[in-house]
Amino acid sequence: MPRFSNKEVLVMLKEAVAAMEIKGDNKFGIRAYQNAISSIEGLTMSVYDLWENDRLGEISGVGAALVQHLSELFKTGKATEWENKKKDLPDGMFALLVLRGVGAKTAFKLSKEFNILSRIDALEKIKEAAKKGLIQKLPGFGPKSEKDILDSVDQLKKSKQEKQRMLLSQAEDISSRIISYLKQIPEVNEAISLGSLRRRAATVGDLDIAVSSKNPEKVIEHFITYPEIKNVESKGDRMSTVILTNDTQIDVLVSDIDSYGSLLQHFTGSKQHNIRLRQHALDLGLSLSQYGIKQGNKLKKFEDEKKFYGFMGLSFVPPELREGKDEIELAALNALPELVKVSDIKGDLHVHTTASDGVNTLNEMVEAAIELGYEFIGIADHAPSVINRGIKEVEQIMQKRREEIEKINSSQKKIKVLFGYEVNILKDATLAMPDELLKKLDYVIASIHTSFDMPREEVTKRTIAALENPYVTILGHPSGRTINQREALDLDWTKVFEAALKNKKILEINGQPSRLDLPDHLVYDAIKMGIPMMIGSDAHSVTDLLYMKSGIDVARRGWCTKKEVLNTLTYKELQNILH
Numbered sequence: 001m002p003r004f005s006n007k008e009v010l011v012m013l014k015e016a017v018a019a020m021e022i023k024g025d026n027k028f029g030i031r032a033y034q035n036a037i038s039s040i041e042g043l044t045m046s047v048y049d050l051w052e053n054d055r056l057g058e059i060s061g062v063g064a065a066l067v068q069h070l071s072e073l074f075k076t077g078k079a080t081e082w083e084n085k086k087k088d089l090p091d092g093m094f095a096l097l098v099l100r101g102v103g104a105k106t107a108f109k110l111s112k113e114f115n116i117l118s119r120i121d122a123l124e125k126i127k128e129a130a131k132k133g134l135i136q137k138l139p140g141f142g143p144k145s146e147k148d149i150l151d152s153v154d155q156l157k158k159s160k161q162e163k164q165r166m167l168l169s170q171a172e173d174i175s176s177r178i179i180s181y182l183k184q185i186p187e188v189n190e191a192i193s194l195g196s197l198r199r200r201a202a203t204v205g206d207l208d209i210a211v212s213s214k215n216p217e218k219v220i221e222h223f224i225t226y227p228e229i230k231n232v233e234s235k236g237d238r239m240s241t242v243i244l245t246n247d248t249q250i251d252v253l254v255s256d257i258d259s260y261g262s263l264l265q266h267f268t269g270s271k272q273h274n275i276r277l278r279q280h281a282l283d284l285g286l287s288l289s290q291y292g293i294k295q296g297n298k299l300k301k302f303e304d305e306k307k308f309y310g311f312m313g314l315s316f317v318p319p320e321l322r323e324g325k326d327e328i329e330l331a332a333l334n335a336l337p338e339l340v341k342v343s344d345i346k347g348d349l350h351v352h353t354t355a356s357d358g359v360n361t362l363n364e365m366v367e368a369a370i371e372l373g374y375e376f377i378g379i380a381d382h383a384p385s386v387i388n389r390g391i392k393e394v395e396q397i398m399q400k401r402r403e404e405i406e407k408i409n410s411s412q413k414k415i416k417v418l419f420g421y422e423v424n425i426l427k428d429a430t431l432a433m434p435d436e437l438l439k440k441l442d443y444v445i446a447s448i449h450t451s452f453d454m455p456r457e458e459v460t461k462r463t464i465a466a467l468e469n470p471y472v473t474i475l476g477h478p479s480g481r482t483i484n485q486r487e488a489l490d491l492d493w494t495k496v497f498e499a500a501l502k503n504k505k506i507l508e509i510n511g512q513p514s515r516l517d518l519p520d521h522l523v524y525d526a527i528k529m530g531i532p533m534m535i536g537s538d539a540h541s542v543t544d545l546l547y548m549k550s551g552i553d554v555a556r557r558g559w560c561t562k563k564e565v566l567n568t569l570t571y572k573e574l575q576n577i578l579h
């Protein structure tokens with residue numbers, strides 16, 4: 001069975017709801033499905049994973065019946081109940097639900113009117129009808145709704161055509177497999193990834209791999225026999241481009257050992273950085289290439305990059321900074337920032353456990369944090385729902401949790417455990433937990449997990465309201481994006497940053513590979529204004545704690561030094577800042 005993604009599950013649930021609406025099903029039945037949808041939309045874990053761990057029942061809003069449907073879906077590939085609901089309705093209508101402004105009733109009406117029976121040509125047919133101006137003639141429709149439908153079809157097409165960029169983490173997996181393959185032959189001296197991967201960009205288009213060798217031809221011959229290759233696009237003495245079976249493009253570049261440094265510099269980019277560097281070289285009467293630096297007719301070769309930069313009077317520019325800002329001017333003054341690094345991190349403040357949607361217990365997460373050498377670990381489970389359980393019960397849960405944490409803190413000296421929650425910023429801009437409970441915590445991460453699609457002004461106000469709450473410490477994954485899946489919230493960042501500064505709040509750099517949020521260019525802007533960052537792994541398991549490294553990548557691309565990052569502080573220093 002395929003592993004269904006949350007997104008796929010959501011599409012199926014939404015189609016079932018649409019069918020129920022058309023058939024005029026019972027309101028409570030529909031409500032149950034809608035609750036499940038909004039709760040799955042806010043989940044940070046995969047529903048499929050939860051099923052594998054027999055924990056579907058723990059998703060709030062997902063009752064016994066839905067647990068059974070989901071289990072059937074994951075086991076057999078289909079959920080009979082949902083299929084039955086859609087029986088007797090034209091299949092084509094469900095393909096229309098993805099269009100902006102098209103709900104169940106509209107989709108049904110359009111599919112009847114234009115005889116759209118199958119999913120396959122549904123969008124083509126509706127586009128045709130819109131182009132002919134037939135939609136605006138229907139009762140209840142007008143020129144505006146017709147244009148919306150047309151635009152929305154075009155947008156969908158475009159986003160499907162655009163080749164998706166890989167997540168940095170995926171690119172890294174592929175590149176490390178290729179590099180270990182390359183290193184199987186003794187002719188490979190060194191091999192590393194260049195381009196956007198080396199610059200640690202959040203997404204990567206193609207992979208660029210550099211090799212140093214005394215025998216470049218042998219390296220190329222070896223490379224093109226890599227088993228995952230679908231097609232060899234080009235093959236030269238020192239260069240080859242291939243496409244893998246998963247459609248990833250790989251450029252391999254081989255150089256002699258004595259000019260490897262120049263090759264690294266040249267193909268690490270970015271293009272903008274290289275353009276500026278070339279200008280800097282020209283000003284010195286030099287010209288640059290992947291083979292070295294030319295002064296008149298004389299070519300000087302460089303074994304390593306540091307010497308390459310040094311020859312032009314520049315200090316080494318870390319790859320994360322090579323984006324064409326003012327890194328070259330600063331390198332000339334030896335004034336580049338000393339970027340934060342993994343070993344500066346003294347703890348993690350965004351960690352989930354089995355108390356919410358994590359897969360490891362409090363004790364397991366604490367043990368793992370000790371292994372990592374952390375001084376502190378902040379447990380920030382999703383806060384228990386006050387609406388479902390009532391204040392009294394939530395208070396008891398918190399009391400019990402506090403005792404568990406105290407017990408760990410008093411029984412050993414290696415690590416301090418902090419008690420926080422990740423609290424939802426609701427659609428109406430209030431927090432999902434009242435102040436009287438928030439103030440009992442060591443700190444609070446406030447995050448948006450639902451209703452992402454809000455107009456700019458409204459979602460900005462919603463975010464600022466959270467920043468103005470005196471008990472909120474950190475704004476979690478502030479942009480709300482998930483890469484390749486969900487756009488960032490349409491926030492007015494200047495206003496958000498001003499509010500963070502004024503209220504002395506901290507912004508998270510969330511290290512989950514598909515979030516990487518705050519995005520790097522916004523980190524750069526925020527720290528310029530003096531707003532501190534907290535790098536959180538958002539771990540939902542022991543191994544996820546390593547997402548700290550991905551967060552560090554983002555921080556470095558945002559020019560963060562140690563002093564801008566909260567969790568480089570010692571536990572003592574941190575205590576003064578938290579509640």
Ligand code: DGT
Pocket residue numbers: 194195196197203204205206207208266267268269270271274
């Ligand atoms: P990507 O692949 O879209 O994620 O971004 P990059 O930065 O890896 O871009 P890519 O793969 O086109 O090129 C790698 C680096 O090589 C790029 O940052 C600049 C450098 N470079 C230098 N000369 C050339 C050239 O002639 N063609 C290309 N494509 N890149 C060059």
Ligand code: CA
Pocket residue numbers: 194195196197205206207208
């Ligand atoms: Ca590339």
Ligand code: CA
Pocket residue numbers: 195206207208251
């Ligand atoms: Ca390339």
Ligand code: ZN
Pocket residue numbers: 044422447449476477
């Ligand atoms: Zn979250």
